[in-house]
Amino acid sequence: MKKQTYIWLVxxxxxxxxxxxxxxxxxxxxNSIQLEHSILSLTKEATKLHVPWDLQYxxxxxxILFSEIGGSIRRLDRKTKKVTLVDSLTDxxxxxxxxxxxMALYQPEKQQAYLYLSYxxxxxxxxxxxxxxxxxxxxxxxxxxxxxxxxxxxxxxNGSRVIVSTDQKVYWATGDAASxxxxxxxxxxxxxxxxxxLDGSIPKDNPIANSYVYAWGFRNMQGLTHDEKGLIYTSExxxxxxxxxxxxxxxxxxxxxxxxxxxxxxxxxxxxxKSPRQEPIKSWTPVVAPSGMAYYGSGVIPEWQHSLLLAxxxxxxxxxxxxxxxxxxIVDEKVLFKDQLGRLRSVLTxxxxxxxxxxSNRDWNPQKGFxxxxxxxxxxxxxxxxxxxxxxxxLAAASAKQVKSGQALYEAYCASCHKTDGKGLTxxxxxxxxxxxxxxNPKDLLKVILQGLKDKKIGTIKYESAMPSFSFLKDEEIIExxxxxxxxxxxxxxxxxxQHLTSLR
Numbered sequence: 001m002k003k004q005t006y007i008w009l010v011x012x013x014x015x016x017x018x019x020x021x022x023x024x025x026x027x028x029x030x031n032s033i034q035l036e037h038s039i040l041s042l043t044k045e046a047t048k049l050h051v052p053w054d055l056q057y058x059x060x061x062x063x064i065l066f067s068e069i070g071g072s073i074r075r076l077d078r079k080t081k082k083v084t085l086v087d088s089l090t091d092x093x094x095x096x097x098x099x100x101x102x103m104a105l106y107q108p109e110k111q112q113a114y115l116y117l118s119y120x121x122x123x124x125x126x127x128x129x130x131x132x133x134x135x136x137x138x139x140x141x142x143x144x145x146x147x148x149x150x151x152x153x154x155x156x157x158n159g160s161r162v163i164v165s166t167d168q169k170v171y172w173a174t175g176d177a178a179s180x181x182x183x184x185x186x187x188x189x190x191x192x193x194x195x196x197x198l199d200g201s202i203p204k205d206n207p208i209a210n211s212y213v214y215a216w217g218f219r220n221m222q223g224l225t226h227d228e229k230g231l232i233y234t235s236e237x238x239x240x241x242x243x244x245x246x247x248x249x250x251x252x253x254x255x256x257x258x259x260x261x262x263x264x265x266x267x268x269x270x271x272x273x274k275s276p277r278q279e280p281i282k283s284w285t286p287v288v289a290p291s292g293m294a295y296y297g298s299g300v301i302p303e304w305q306h307s308l309l310l311a312x313x314x315x316x317x318x319x320x321x322x323x324x325x326x327x328x329x330i331v332d333e334k335v336l337f338k339d340q341l342g343r344l345r346s347v348l349t350x351x352x353x354x355x356x357x358x359x360s361n362r363d364w365n366p367q368k369g370f371x372x373x374x375x376x377x378x379x380x381x382x383x384x385x386x387x388x389x390x391x392x393x394x395l396a397a398a399s400a401k402q403v404k405s406g407q408a409l410y411e412a413y414c415a416s417c418h419k420t421d422g423k424g425l426t427x428x429x430x431x432x433x434x435x436x437x438x439x440x441n442p443k444d445l446l447k448v449i450l451q452g453l454k455d456k457k458i459g460t461i462k463y464e465s466a467m468p469s470f471s472f473l474k475d476e477e478i479i480e481x482x483x484x485x486x487x488x489x490x491x492x493x494x495x496x497x498x499q500h501l502t503s504l505r
Contacts, residue, residue, distance in 0.1 A: 024079045027380070032387035033336065035303045035394070041384040045356065046076050046083050047374040052358040054161070054292065055348040055378070056105040060113075061140050064348070064356055064378065067117070069099035069363065075140060076378060087142045093122035096364040096428075096464070098153070101160035102224075104170065105136065106198070114198065115142060116170055118160040120153050127153035129160060131172050133200065148200030149212070151189045154178040155464065159191075161224035161292070165232060169203060170196040171214070173221035173234055176256065183217050183256045191218045191256065193234070193248055207251040217254035217277065218246075223293030223310060231327045235290035235310055236280075240413070240452075240468035243287040244280035245308065245321065245330060252278040261285070282321065282330045285472075286412035289314030291360070292346035300353025300383050311344035311357055314416040316367060318344055318357060320394060334394035341379070342370040355381040364428070368420050406484030409477055413470065414485075422489030428465050430458045433489035440493075442482070442500040449478055450504055475501055 027043035051069040058065045064076040071092035076083050092100045098120040107113040113136040121128050131149040134142040151174060159175030176183040176191035183191025186208065195214040197203050202212055223235030232248040242261025246254055254277065259268045261283040271277065284290075291311045296304050308321040308330070316339050322332035337344070345360035358378045361371035411420070417429040424431040432438050437458065438445055454466035470478065479496055486493040 025081050027081065029384075029389040032384065032389045032391045033381070033393070034387065034391050035301070038301055038303055039384045039387055040301065040381050041388065043380050043382070044374070044377050045078075045081060045380045046378040047376075049074075049083075049358070049376040049378065051099075051345070051360055051363045052376055052378060053099070053101050053345055053360070054103040055346045055356055055358060056103050056115075057348060057350055058105060058140060059107055059351070060138055063140070065103070065105055065115075065140075066346075066358070066378065067100045067103050069101070070094050071100045071119070073100070073103075073117075073142070086140060089117075089119065091121050093120045093127065095155065097156055098127070098158060101158070102162040102173075104162040104164050106164045107136070113137075116148075116162045116164070118162050118172065120158055127155065129153040129158050129174060129177075131162070131170075131196075131200075133198075146200065148196060149189065149194070152177050152179075152182075157220040159218070159221045161221060161234075163224050163226055163232075164198070165226045166228070166230035168198060170198060170200075171224065171226075171232060172196065173218070173224045175220040176218065180257060183219065184253075184258065186211075186213055186216055189213070192216045193218070193221075193232070214250055215248050215252050215254065215278075217252075217256050217259075219256040222291045225293045225295045225308065227295045227306075227323075227327055228297050229327070233293065233295070233308055235293045237289060238283070238285075238287055240470055241285040241287065241472055242280075243284040243290050245282035245290070245293075245310070246278070246280045247328060249278065254278050254280075281328070282333075287314060288312045288317070288319070289416065291344065292357075294347045294349045294355075296349050296355070298349065298351075298353040301355075309347045309349065309355065309357075311347045313343045313345070313360065313365075316340075316342055316344065318347065319397070333397040335397055336392070336394050338395070340392075341377070342367060342372070342375065353383060357381075365416070365425065367416070404480075406480040409473075409481045410484050413473075414481065417465070417467075422485070422491075427461065428463060430461070430463050431489075432485050432491070434491065435489075438485050438489075438493065439491050442494075442496045443504060445482060445486075446478070446496065446501055446504050449473075449482065475505070 029041045031042040033040040052066045053069050054067045056065040071089045073086040100119040102118040104116040115134045115136045117132045128150050133146045135144045154177040157175035157178045159173045161173045163171050172194040182188040193215040194212040220237045221234045226232045234246045236244040263272045293310045296307050310319040318336045320334040321330045324331050342359050342361040347357040359376045361375040418424050418432050422432040450471045452467045452469040482496045
């Protein structure tokens with residue numbers, strides 16, 4: 001009898017092991033988020049990644065599929081937390097913001113699944129943005145790559161988010177490739193929302209016959225999502241002002257580069273009067289550097305139902321943008337994790353109400369205090385019964401009117417590039433610390449602030465990134481920033497006054 005019992009127990013061990021492997025391995029919460037009624041738990045689901053850029057949900061394998069900018073596609077098993085390599089793309093050209101970027105995983109019931117990929121490549125001296133389609137097997141393997149579109153790329157402004165919307169069409173958000181003409185040229189495929197059939201052909205019901213172009217007038221879109229009704233939203237980087245959230249409609253012109261953000265200057269009003277332009281439903285000045293975005297339609301977190309969740313890079317936060325009932329407006333904005341987790345790159349919502357998002361702290365532009373030893377990280381937000389970690393709460397978005405002092409203005413407009421210590425970024429953003437330009441003739445500094453700087457050497461170095469014009473700032477704001485720069489970072493120069501500025505306006 002004892003022998004039979006022993007044999008029965010031994011035979012049961014594999015079954016028990018199998019059952020336990022199906023149980024989700026729970027991560028330790030690092031924060032509890034207190035909402036009006038609900039409590040959320042924030043956990044780290046994967047660490048020590050290399051700039052994850054886009055997150056997709058593989059419903060067949062219950063896994064998070066993600067791209068890394070250098071060319072790797074990996075999968076995070078939601079139960080075991082194990083990260084495995086799916087594939088490495090050898091023709092990806094990675095430099096600063098270029099590389100393997102947007103993805104869209106399309107998994108219809110009982111049909112062939114596809115993974116759409118957007119990435120940059122280089123041939124000789126030419127850079128391209130590419131949209132590929134791969135077959136995606138039930139086991140999560142890639143096969144039979146097909147190039148759907150290839151368009152001009154550049155060292156920046158390549159856009160690249162991809163979605164498959166409720167109409168079973170592929171939408172590709174392309175950047176203007178740093179061109180002054182592409183976005184307003186309806187025959188160019190840059191600076192556009194492009195609409196394709198699943199096989200890459202042009203849909204017969206596109207607004208322009210025999211054209212992929214669905215909407216135009218964009219600078220550099222970094223977020224693209226849709227709600228359950230098929231309304232499409234984008235997030236877009238402005239230049240020095242007016243980061244945007246746009247509600248995309250067919251055949252609409254969203255203005256760039258002639259109009260930036262809201263139509264609120266006399267020049268912009270005159271342009272829009274001659275040729276109608278579409279305003280964003282939300283804009284930010286100072287800019288927040290909006291990146292990935294997802295629609296949250298679940299009732300699991302009732303306070304966030306029918307909201308856009310936006311990851312930001314400069315402001316280093318997750319923003320909850322509450323939509324109006326018809327989805328046409330943003331009626332409220334809350335901010336989470338500001339300066340806590342670093343640069344946030346992508347966000348994903350799951351059918352069960354979970355939210356995944358990732359940091360981007362090992363990218364080309366690390367902020368103060370980052371990267372941390374376990375960066376980059378994929379995080380999860382999940383509804384919880386009670387708080388089990390330090391409590392934080394979403395904050396109301398700050399008003400631009402609150403920015404007044406030279407230090408506050410510098411942090412709002414300058415620090416993300418020139419850094420909080422004024423040391424800049426090697427070969428990309430020039431240092432302000434101990435700078436002869438900063439400490440020299442006041443008018444030389446003011447000209448750069450007012451007019452921007454592009455393709456010119458500072459000393460012996462030609463920096464990669466252009467500086468935009470800050471002429472939109474008020475006189476007193478320019479003077480405050482200038483004097484802050486001239487009296488900090490090891491600089492010691494005389495004060496700039498209104499007389500210096502008036503002659504240059």
